[in-house]
Amino acid sequence: MKRVVKIFSGFTGACVLIFVGAVFLAGYNMNSLVKEAVEKFGTEATLAEVKLDKAEISLKSGEGSLKGLKVGNPKGFKTPSAFEMGSIGIKMDIETITQDPIVIKEIVITGPQVTYELAGTNSNIDAIQKNVDAYSKQFPTGENVKKSEGERSKLIIENIYIRGGNIGVSAGFLKGKTMNASLPDIHLKDIGKKEKGVDPSQVIQEVMGSMTKAVGSAVASLGL
Incomplete structure:
Protein backbone atom coordinates (compact mmCIF):
# COMPACT_ATOMS: atom_id res chain seq x y z
CA MET A 1 0.00 0.00 0.00
CA LYS A 2 2.75 2.46 0.90
CA ARG A 3 4.35 1.89 -2.49
CA VAL A 4 1.13 2.82 -4.29
CA VAL A 5 0.70 5.91 -2.10
CA LYS A 6 4.19 7.04 -3.02
CA ILE A 7 3.56 6.31 -6.69
CA PHE A 8 0.35 8.34 -6.90
CA SER A 9 2.01 11.18 -5.02
CA GLY A 10 4.77 11.12 -7.61
CA PHE A 11 2.23 11.13 -10.42
CA THR A 12 0.50 14.18 -8.97
CA GLY A 13 3.79 16.00 -8.48
CA ALA A 14 4.76 15.27 -12.06
CA CYS A 15 1.42 16.59 -13.24
CA VAL A 16 1.90 19.88 -11.39
CA LEU A 17 5.45 20.19 -12.70
CA ILE A 18 4.22 19.70 -16.27
CA PHE A 19 1.51 22.31 -15.78
CA VAL A 20 3.94 24.80 -14.27
CA GLY A 21 5.91 24.57 -17.49
CA ALA A 22 2.84 25.79 -19.34
CA VAL A 23 2.21 28.67 -16.94
CA PHE A 24 5.37 30.51 -17.87
CA LEU A 25 4.53 30.49 -21.58
CA ALA A 26 0.88 31.19 -20.92
CA GLY A 27 1.68 34.85 -20.34
CA TYR A 28 2.48 35.17 -24.03
CA ASN A 29 -0.88 33.66 -25.08
CA MET A 30 0.70 31.29 -27.61
CA ASN A 31 -1.29 28.08 -27.36
CA SER A 32 0.81 26.15 -29.86
CA LEU A 33 3.97 27.01 -27.94
CA VAL A 34 2.31 26.01 -24.68
CA LYS A 35 1.48 22.60 -26.17
CA GLU A 36 5.06 22.18 -27.37
CA ALA A 37 6.42 23.30 -24.00
CA VAL A 38 4.25 20.86 -22.04
CA GLU A 39 5.33 17.96 -24.25
CA LYS A 40 9.01 18.91 -24.17
CA PHE A 41 9.10 19.83 -20.47
CA GLY A 42 7.10 16.77 -19.45
CA THR A 43 9.18 14.37 -21.52
CA GLU A 44 12.41 15.77 -20.09
CA ALA A 45 11.10 15.49 -16.52
CA THR A 46 9.66 11.98 -16.75
CA LEU A 47 11.87 10.42 -19.46
CA ALA A 48 8.63 9.07 -20.93
CA GLU A 49 6.75 10.36 -23.97
CA VAL A 50 4.32 13.14 -23.04
CA LYS A 51 1.54 14.09 -25.46
CA LEU A 52 -1.08 16.81 -25.20
CA ASP A 53 -4.12 17.09 -27.48
CA LYS A 54 -4.88 20.74 -26.89
CA ALA A 55 -3.85 23.78 -24.86
CA GLU A 56 -5.98 26.88 -24.41
CA ILE A 57 -4.46 29.67 -22.32
CA SER A 58 -5.84 33.22 -22.26
CA LEU A 59 -3.89 36.11 -20.77
CA LYS A 60 -6.99 38.30 -20.95
CA SER A 61 -9.14 36.07 -18.73
CA GLY A 62 -6.35 34.49 -16.73
CA GLU A 63 -7.82 31.05 -17.39
CA GLY A 64 -6.68 28.07 -19.40
CA SER A 65 -6.89 24.34 -19.89
CA LEU A 66 -4.86 21.36 -21.00
CA LYS A 67 -6.89 18.56 -22.59
CA GLY A 68 -5.92 15.01 -23.43
CA LEU A 69 -2.66 14.89 -21.48
CA LYS A 70 -1.02 11.47 -21.71
CA VAL A 71 2.25 10.34 -20.17
CA GLY A 72 3.67 7.12 -21.59
CA ASN A 73 6.01 4.69 -19.87
CA PRO A 74 9.79 4.57 -19.57
CA LYS A 75 11.59 1.83 -21.47
CA GLY A 76 10.96 -1.69 -20.21
CA PHE A 77 7.20 -1.42 -19.56
CA LYS A 78 4.34 -2.74 -21.70
CA THR A 79 1.18 -0.84 -20.77
CA PRO A 80 0.24 2.07 -23.10
CA SER A 81 0.57 4.81 -20.51
CA ALA A 82 1.45 5.62 -16.92
CA PHE A 83 -1.32 8.17 -16.58
CA GLU A 84 -3.88 10.03 -18.62
CA MET A 85 -5.96 13.10 -17.85
CA ILE A 94 -3.63 38.04 -14.14
CA GLU A 95 -2.26 40.99 -12.17
CA THR A 96 0.66 38.82 -11.00
CA ILE A 97 1.68 37.25 -14.33
CA THR A 98 4.58 39.68 -14.75
CA GLN A 99 5.41 39.71 -11.03
CA ASP A 100 7.23 37.48 -8.59
CA PRO A 101 5.61 35.43 -7.19
CA ILE A 102 3.03 34.43 -9.79
CA VAL A 103 -0.28 33.60 -8.12
CA ILE A 104 -2.26 30.65 -9.46
CA LYS A 105 -5.72 30.79 -7.96
CA GLU A 106 -6.77 27.27 -8.92
CA ILE A 107 -5.63 24.10 -10.66
CA VAL A 108 -8.30 21.46 -11.28
CA ILE A 109 -7.24 17.99 -12.43
CA THR A 110 -10.24 15.99 -13.64
CA GLY A 111 -10.43 12.24 -14.29
CA PRO A 112 -6.82 11.12 -13.80
CA GLN A 113 -6.29 7.49 -14.81
CA VAL A 114 -3.17 5.99 -13.26
CA THR A 115 -1.75 2.68 -14.49
CA TYR A 116 0.69 1.05 -12.08
CA GLU A 117 2.66 -1.64 -13.92
CA LEU A 118 4.88 -4.02 -11.99
CA ALA A 119 7.87 -5.46 -13.84
CA GLY A 120 9.96 -7.62 -11.55
CA THR A 121 10.91 -5.54 -8.53
CA ASN A 122 10.34 -2.25 -10.36
CA SER A 123 7.27 -0.33 -11.49
CA ASN A 124 6.62 2.19 -14.24
CA ILE A 125 5.73 5.03 -11.91
CA ASP A 126 8.54 4.27 -9.50
CA ALA A 127 10.78 4.80 -12.53
CA ILE A 128 9.02 8.05 -13.44
CA GLN A 129 9.25 9.20 -9.81
CA LYS A 130 13.03 8.75 -9.85
CA ASN A 131 13.28 10.63 -13.13
CA VAL A 132 11.21 13.56 -11.84
CA ASP A 133 13.24 13.69 -8.62
CA ALA A 134 16.46 13.83 -10.61
CA TYR A 135 15.05 16.51 -12.92
CA SER A 136 13.81 18.73 -10.07
CA LYS A 137 17.29 18.76 -8.52
CA GLN A 138 18.43 20.98 -11.40
CA PHE A 139 16.55 23.86 -9.80
CA PRO A 140 17.73 25.57 -6.59
CA THR A 141 15.43 25.57 -3.57
CA GLY A 142 15.17 27.26 -0.17
CA GLU A 143 18.20 29.31 0.88
CA ASN A 144 20.04 28.32 -2.29
CA VAL A 145 17.64 30.26 -4.49
CA LYS A 146 19.18 33.48 -5.80
CA LYS A 147 17.36 35.76 -8.17
CA SER A 148 19.26 36.18 -11.42
CA GLU A 149 18.53 37.12 -14.99
CA GLY A 150 16.47 34.44 -16.71
CA GLU A 151 15.60 32.60 -13.48
CA ARG A 152 12.01 31.39 -13.29
CA SER A 153 9.58 33.19 -10.99
CA PHE A 173 1.07 -12.44 -11.19
CA LEU A 174 -2.42 -11.07 -11.99
CA LYS A 175 -2.43 -13.19 -15.19
CA GLY A 176 -3.79 -10.49 -17.47
CA LYS A 177 -6.28 -9.05 -14.99
CA THR A 178 -6.19 -5.50 -13.67
CA MET A 179 -6.96 -4.46 -10.11
CA ASN A 180 -8.74 -1.11 -9.85
CA ALA A 181 -9.55 1.37 -7.10
CA SER A 182 -11.11 4.83 -7.08
CA LEU A 183 -8.95 7.68 -5.87
CA PRO A 184 -10.32 10.17 -3.34
CA ASP A 185 -11.11 13.71 -4.34
CA ILE A 186 -8.29 15.88 -3.01
CA HIS A 187 -8.04 19.58 -2.16
CA LEU A 188 -4.70 21.24 -1.36
CA LYS A 189 -4.60 24.89 -0.27
CA ASP A 190 -2.18 27.83 -0.15
CA ILE A 191 0.96 26.19 -1.50
CA GLY A 192 3.82 28.68 -1.17
CA LYS A 193 1.71 31.37 0.53
CA LYS A 194 3.53 31.27 3.86
CA GLU A 195 6.91 31.42 2.09
CA LYS A 196 5.71 34.25 -0.21
CA GLY A 197 6.33 32.02 -3.20
CA VAL A 198 8.17 28.77 -3.89
CA ASP A 199 10.10 27.22 -6.76
CA PRO A 200 8.19 24.70 -8.95
CA SER A 201 10.26 21.84 -7.53
CA GLN A 202 9.08 22.81 -4.03
CA VAL A 203 5.49 22.65 -5.28
CA ILE A 204 6.13 19.03 -6.19
CA GLN A 205 7.55 18.24 -2.76
CA GLU A 206 4.58 19.76 -0.95
CA VAL A 207 2.02 18.01 -3.14
CA MET A 208 3.73 14.66 -2.65
CA GLY A 209 3.80 15.08 1.11
CA SER A 210 0.15 16.13 1.31
CA MET A 211 -1.11 13.22 -0.79
CA THR A 212 0.01 10.35 1.44
CA LYS A 213 -2.83 10.27 3.99
CA ALA A 214 -5.56 10.98 1.43
CA VAL A 215 -4.55 8.20 -0.94
CA GLY A 216 -3.91 5.54 1.73
CA SER A 217 -7.59 4.81 2.35
CA ALA A 218 -8.29 4.34 -1.37
CA VAL A 219 -5.48 1.91 -2.13
CA ALA A 220 -5.83 -0.18 1.05
CA SER A 221 -8.49 -2.30 -0.65
CA LEU A 222 -5.96 -3.46 -3.24
CA GLY A 223 -3.97 -5.28 -0.56
CA LEU A 224 -0.61 -4.09 -1.87
Whole structure:
Protein backbone atom coordinates (compact mmCIF):
# COMPACT_ATOMS: atom_id res chain seq x y z
CA MET A 1 0.00 0.00 0.00
CA LYS A 2 2.75 2.46 0.90
CA ARG A 3 4.35 1.89 -2.49
CA VAL A 4 1.13 2.82 -4.29
CA VAL A 5 0.70 5.91 -2.10
CA LYS A 6 4.19 7.04 -3.02
CA ILE A 7 3.56 6.31 -6.69
CA PHE A 8 0.35 8.34 -6.90
CA SER A 9 2.01 11.18 -5.02
CA GLY A 10 4.77 11.12 -7.61
CA PHE A 11 2.23 11.13 -10.42
CA THR A 12 0.50 14.18 -8.97
CA GLY A 13 3.79 16.00 -8.48
CA ALA A 14 4.76 15.27 -12.06
CA CYS A 15 1.42 16.59 -13.24
CA VAL A 16 1.90 19.88 -11.39
CA LEU A 17 5.45 20.19 -12.70
CA ILE A 18 4.22 19.70 -16.27
CA PHE A 19 1.51 22.31 -15.78
CA VAL A 20 3.94 24.80 -14.27
CA GLY A 21 5.91 24.57 -17.49
CA ALA A 22 2.84 25.79 -19.34
CA VAL A 23 2.21 28.67 -16.94
CA PHE A 24 5.37 30.51 -17.87
CA LEU A 25 4.53 30.49 -21.58
CA ALA A 26 0.88 31.19 -20.92
CA GLY A 27 1.68 34.85 -20.34
CA TYR A 28 2.48 35.17 -24.03
CA ASN A 29 -0.88 33.66 -25.08
CA MET A 30 0.70 31.29 -27.61
CA ASN A 31 -1.29 28.08 -27.36
CA SER A 32 0.81 26.15 -29.86
CA LEU A 33 3.97 27.01 -27.94
CA VAL A 34 2.31 26.01 -24.68
CA LYS A 35 1.48 22.60 -26.17
CA GLU A 36 5.06 22.18 -27.37
CA ALA A 37 6.42 23.30 -24.00
CA VAL A 38 4.25 20.86 -22.04
CA GLU A 39 5.33 17.96 -24.25
CA LYS A 40 9.01 18.91 -24.17
CA PHE A 41 9.10 19.83 -20.47
CA GLY A 42 7.10 16.77 -19.45
CA THR A 43 9.18 14.37 -21.52
CA GLU A 44 12.41 15.77 -20.09
CA ALA A 45 11.10 15.49 -16.52
CA THR A 46 9.66 11.98 -16.75
CA LEU A 47 11.87 10.42 -19.46
CA ALA A 48 8.63 9.07 -20.93
CA GLU A 49 6.75 10.36 -23.97
CA VAL A 50 4.32 13.14 -23.04
CA LYS A 51 1.54 14.09 -25.46
CA LEU A 52 -1.08 16.81 -25.20
CA ASP A 53 -4.12 17.09 -27.48
CA LYS A 54 -4.88 20.74 -26.89
CA ALA A 55 -3.85 23.78 -24.86
CA GLU A 56 -5.98 26.88 -24.41
CA ILE A 57 -4.46 29.67 -22.32
CA SER A 58 -5.84 33.22 -22.26
CA LEU A 59 -3.89 36.11 -20.77
CA LYS A 60 -6.99 38.30 -20.95
CA SER A 61 -9.14 36.07 -18.73
CA GLY A 62 -6.35 34.49 -16.73
CA GLU A 63 -7.82 31.05 -17.39
CA GLY A 64 -6.68 28.07 -19.40
CA SER A 65 -6.89 24.34 -19.89
CA LEU A 66 -4.86 21.36 -21.00
CA LYS A 67 -6.89 18.56 -22.59
CA GLY A 68 -5.92 15.01 -23.43
CA LEU A 69 -2.66 14.89 -21.48
CA LYS A 70 -1.02 11.47 -21.71
CA VAL A 71 2.25 10.34 -20.17
CA GLY A 72 3.67 7.12 -21.59
CA ASN A 73 6.01 4.69 -19.87
CA PRO A 74 9.79 4.57 -19.57
CA LYS A 75 11.59 1.83 -21.47
CA GLY A 76 10.96 -1.69 -20.21
CA PHE A 77 7.20 -1.42 -19.56
CA LYS A 78 4.34 -2.74 -21.70
CA THR A 79 1.18 -0.84 -20.77
CA PRO A 80 0.24 2.07 -23.10
CA SER A 81 0.57 4.81 -20.51
CA ALA A 82 1.45 5.62 -16.92
CA PHE A 83 -1.32 8.17 -16.58
CA GLU A 84 -3.88 10.03 -18.62
CA MET A 85 -5.96 13.10 -17.85
CA GLY A 86 -9.33 14.20 -19.14
CA SER A 87 -8.52 17.83 -18.48
CA ILE A 88 -6.46 20.19 -16.36
CA GLY A 89 -7.90 23.64 -15.75
CA ILE A 90 -6.11 26.70 -14.42
CA LYS A 91 -7.13 30.12 -13.13
CA MET A 92 -4.39 32.70 -12.65
CA ASP A 93 -4.35 36.08 -10.97
CA ILE A 94 -3.63 38.04 -14.14
CA GLU A 95 -2.26 40.99 -12.17
CA THR A 96 0.66 38.82 -11.00
CA ILE A 97 1.68 37.25 -14.33
CA THR A 98 4.58 39.68 -14.75
CA GLN A 99 5.41 39.71 -11.03
CA ASP A 100 7.23 37.48 -8.59
CA PRO A 101 5.61 35.43 -7.19
CA ILE A 102 3.03 34.43 -9.79
CA VAL A 103 -0.28 33.60 -8.12
CA ILE A 104 -2.26 30.65 -9.46
CA LYS A 105 -5.72 30.79 -7.96
CA GLU A 106 -6.77 27.27 -8.92
CA ILE A 107 -5.63 24.10 -10.66
CA VAL A 108 -8.30 21.46 -11.28
CA ILE A 109 -7.24 17.99 -12.43
CA THR A 110 -10.24 15.99 -13.64
CA GLY A 111 -10.43 12.24 -14.29
CA PRO A 112 -6.82 11.12 -13.80
CA GLN A 113 -6.29 7.49 -14.81
CA VAL A 114 -3.17 5.99 -13.26
CA THR A 115 -1.75 2.68 -14.49
CA TYR A 116 0.69 1.05 -12.08
CA GLU A 117 2.66 -1.64 -13.92
CA LEU A 118 4.88 -4.02 -11.99
CA ALA A 119 7.87 -5.46 -13.84
CA GLY A 120 9.96 -7.62 -11.55
CA THR A 121 10.91 -5.54 -8.53
CA ASN A 122 10.34 -2.25 -10.36
CA SER A 123 7.27 -0.33 -11.49
CA ASN A 124 6.62 2.19 -14.24
CA ILE A 125 5.73 5.03 -11.91
CA ASP A 126 8.54 4.27 -9.50
CA ALA A 127 10.78 4.80 -12.53
CA ILE A 128 9.02 8.05 -13.44
CA GLN A 129 9.25 9.20 -9.81
CA LYS A 130 13.03 8.75 -9.85
CA ASN A 131 13.28 10.63 -13.13
CA VAL A 132 11.21 13.56 -11.84
CA ASP A 133 13.24 13.69 -8.62
CA ALA A 134 16.46 13.83 -10.61
CA TYR A 135 15.05 16.51 -12.92
CA SER A 136 13.81 18.73 -10.07
CA LYS A 137 17.29 18.76 -8.52
CA GLN A 138 18.43 20.98 -11.40
CA PHE A 139 16.55 23.86 -9.80
CA PRO A 140 17.73 25.57 -6.59
CA THR A 141 15.43 25.57 -3.57
CA GLY A 142 15.17 27.26 -0.17
CA GLU A 143 18.20 29.31 0.88
CA ASN A 144 20.04 28.32 -2.29
CA VAL A 145 17.64 30.26 -4.49
CA LYS A 146 19.18 33.48 -5.80
CA LYS A 147 17.36 35.76 -8.17
CA SER A 148 19.26 36.18 -11.42
CA GLU A 149 18.53 37.12 -14.99
CA GLY A 150 16.47 34.44 -16.71
CA GLU A 151 15.60 32.60 -13.48
CA ARG A 152 12.01 31.39 -13.29
CA SER A 153 9.58 33.19 -10.99
CA LYS A 154 8.28 31.67 -7.78
CA LEU A 155 4.71 30.43 -7.41
CA ILE A 156 1.81 30.62 -5.00
CA ILE A 157 -0.99 28.14 -5.70
CA GLU A 158 -4.13 28.88 -3.72
CA ASN A 159 -6.04 25.70 -4.59
CA ILE A 160 -5.33 22.36 -6.25
CA TYR A 161 -8.27 20.01 -6.82
CA ILE A 162 -7.95 16.41 -8.03
CA ARG A 163 -11.30 14.80 -8.88
CA GLY A 164 -12.70 11.58 -10.30
CA GLY A 165 -9.47 9.59 -10.38
CA ASN A 166 -8.87 5.87 -10.76
CA ILE A 167 -5.83 3.62 -10.37
CA GLY A 168 -5.31 0.30 -12.13
CA VAL A 169 -2.60 -2.23 -11.25
CA SER A 170 -1.07 -4.47 -13.92
CA ALA A 171 1.40 -7.26 -13.07
CA GLY A 172 2.44 -10.70 -14.28
CA PHE A 173 1.07 -12.44 -11.19
CA LEU A 174 -2.42 -11.07 -11.99
CA LYS A 175 -2.43 -13.19 -15.19
CA GLY A 176 -3.79 -10.49 -17.47
CA LYS A 177 -6.28 -9.05 -14.99
CA THR A 178 -6.19 -5.50 -13.67
CA MET A 179 -6.96 -4.46 -10.11
CA ASN A 180 -8.74 -1.11 -9.85
CA ALA A 181 -9.55 1.37 -7.10
CA SER A 182 -11.11 4.83 -7.08
CA LEU A 183 -8.95 7.68 -5.87
CA PRO A 184 -10.32 10.17 -3.34
CA ASP A 185 -11.11 13.71 -4.34
CA ILE A 186 -8.29 15.88 -3.01
CA HIS A 187 -8.04 19.58 -2.16
CA LEU A 188 -4.70 21.24 -1.36
CA LYS A 189 -4.60 24.89 -0.27
CA ASP A 190 -2.18 27.83 -0.15
CA ILE A 191 0.96 26.19 -1.50
CA GLY A 192 3.82 28.68 -1.17
CA LYS A 193 1.71 31.37 0.53
CA LYS A 194 3.53 31.27 3.86
CA GLU A 195 6.91 31.42 2.09
CA LYS A 196 5.71 34.25 -0.21
CA GLY A 197 6.33 32.02 -3.20
CA VAL A 198 8.17 28.77 -3.89
CA ASP A 199 10.10 27.22 -6.76
CA PRO A 200 8.19 24.70 -8.95
CA SER A 201 10.26 21.84 -7.53
CA GLN A 202 9.08 22.81 -4.03
CA VAL A 203 5.49 22.65 -5.28
CA ILE A 204 6.13 19.03 -6.19
CA GLN A 205 7.55 18.24 -2.76
CA GLU A 206 4.58 19.76 -0.95
CA VAL A 207 2.02 18.01 -3.14
CA MET A 208 3.73 14.66 -2.65
CA GLY A 209 3.80 15.08 1.11
CA SER A 210 0.15 16.13 1.31
CA MET A 211 -1.11 13.22 -0.79
CA THR A 212 0.01 10.35 1.44
CA LYS A 213 -2.83 10.27 3.99
CA ALA A 214 -5.56 10.98 1.43
CA VAL A 215 -4.55 8.20 -0.94
CA GLY A 216 -3.91 5.54 1.73
CA SER A 217 -7.59 4.81 2.35
CA ALA A 218 -8.29 4.34 -1.37
CA VAL A 219 -5.48 1.91 -2.13
CA ALA A 220 -5.83 -0.18 1.05
CA SER A 221 -8.49 -2.30 -0.65
CA LEU A 222 -5.96 -3.46 -3.24
CA GLY A 223 -3.97 -5.28 -0.56
CA LEU A 224 -0.61 -4.09 -1.87
